[in-house]
Amino acid sequence: MNKIFFIFCLFAFVINAEEFGYTAYDGPTSYNEAWNSPLCKIGLHQSPIDIDSSHFGNSVNNPTSFVNNLPDGYTLRVRNNGHAITYTSTDNSLLDFKLVKNGIEYKLDNFHFHTPSEHRINNRHSDSEVHFVFKTDPSENAGIAVVGFLFNVDVIPKYPWDSILDPYLVPAKKNEVETIIGFNLGDFFGKAFDNKNVYQYVGSLTTPKCSEGVLWHVSGVVQPIFFRDFLNLRKAIGFSARPVQRSEYAGQSVDGCGEH
Ligand SMILES: [Zn+2]
Numbered sequence: 001m002n003k004i005f006f007i008f009c010l011f012a013f014v015i016n017a018e019e020f021g022y023t024a025y026d027g028p029t030s031y032n033e034a035w036n037s038p039l040c041k042i043g044l045h046q047s048p049i050d051i052d053s054s055h056f057g058n059s060v061n062n063p064t065s066f067v068n069n070l071p072d073g074y075t076l077r078v079r080n081n082g083h084a085i086t087y088t089s090t091d092n093s094l095l096d097f098k099l100v101k102n103g104i105e106y107k108l109d110n111f112h113f114h115t116p117s118e119h120r121i122n123n124r125h126s127d128s129e130v131h132f133v134f135k136t137d138p139s140e141n142a143g144i145a146v147v148g149f150l151f152n153v154d155v156i157p158k159y160p161w162d163s164i165l166d167p168y169l170v171p172a173k174k175n176e177v178e179t180i181i182g183f184n185l186g187d188f189f190g191k192a193f194d195n196k197n198v199y200q201y202v203g204s205l206t207t208p209k210c211s212e213g214v215l216w217h218v219s220g221v222v223q224p225i226f227f228r229d230f231l232n233l234r235k236a237i238g239f240s241a242r243p244v245q246r247s248e249y250a251g252q253s254v255d256g257c258g259e260h
Contacts, residue, residue: 020208021083028242035208045212046245047203048118053220056199062102063195064145064217068186069096076164076182082174083240085233086112087164090179097185099134099145101215106134106145108185115234117150118206118241119218121199126150126222127230129241131206144205145215149192154224160188165229172236197221206242 020026020035031040039046074093079086088094088110095107110133117129128151136143151161160183169180197220204212225233 019081019083022239022241031208031210037209039204039212040208040210043204043210043212045203045247046210047206047214047216047247048120048242048244049201049203049247050120050123050244051199051201051218053122053199059195059198059200064099064101064193064198064200066186066189066193067098067100067105068184068189069098070094070182070185071096074182076180078164078169078171078178078180080171080174080176080236083237084112084114085170085237086110087182093182095138099132099147101145104136104143106136106143107138109133109135109138113233113237114240115230115237116239116241118244119148119150120244121150121218121220125241126152128225128233130223144211144213146217147189147193148216148218149221149223150219151223151225151230153227153230155227156224157226157229158224160184161223162226162229165225165233167229167232170229170232170236172232192221192223193217193219194221201247203247204245 020031022028026034028040031037032042070093075090076087076094077090079088094109097108099106099108112131112133114129114131115127117126119125119129130149130151132147134145134147163183164180169178171178199216199218199220201216202212203214203216204210205214
């Protein structure tokens with residue numbers, strides 16, 4: 001193949017791709033050029049990061065809290081976009097679950113899974129990671145806070161994850177959509193989110209346009225994911241993790257409570 005023609009074909013492939021991805025052609029090294037997202041290349045506060053736990057303090061003096069006004073039996077729209085399984089509202093009800101930090105309310109916009117984890121803790125990655133994305137104004141990308149939980153496989157199904165990750169409930173192919181009953185987010189966060197054991201830092205979205213100023217909370221409590229559900233999740237979305245980024249925040253507590 002003629003070299004110029006090959007380059008043209010490659011360029012056309014990248015430009016015509018529906019969405020970013022994680023391959024050599026549409027993955028993180030192309031985010032700047034293919035999706036006009038310079039922050040992905042030159043940003044200084046990018047995510048994910050490798051968290052050095054010894055340099056993070058806790059947030060008990062400036063806690064993050066949650067307000068749950070979700071109705072019982074609310075429904076979730078589950079979409080396989082080819083690189084993540086994403087959960088949104090069918091009726092905007094997720095907006096009734098809020099994160100409150102420094103007196104500011106952020107409404108839950110969506111949550112989605114990556115395989116393997118994007119964040120690492122002490123240079124160890126996990127099998128998967130879920131991101132709960134909260135926004136002060138869901139119509140735009142201003143004021144974003146994300147809560148991440150890492151997962152490792154387990155031999156026993158564990159609520160709530162088995163209630164949404166059963167293979168029958170996860171769309172197997174790209175662009176497939178399911179509608180399922182959501183779980184009690186207030187109950188889950190009340191038990192699993194611990195201000196004494198969460199790593200907070202200011203970073204970025206991990207996908208184009210890699211917008212910065214994102215308030216990250218990465219739980220230090222790794223969640224169990226039933227091995228059958230994990231294998232199914234990995235089969236459905238494949239590799240979907242941006243590599244860890246160099247960041248001055250990798251070893252600092254955003255609340256300044258750290259030891260260093
Ligand atoms: Zn994510």
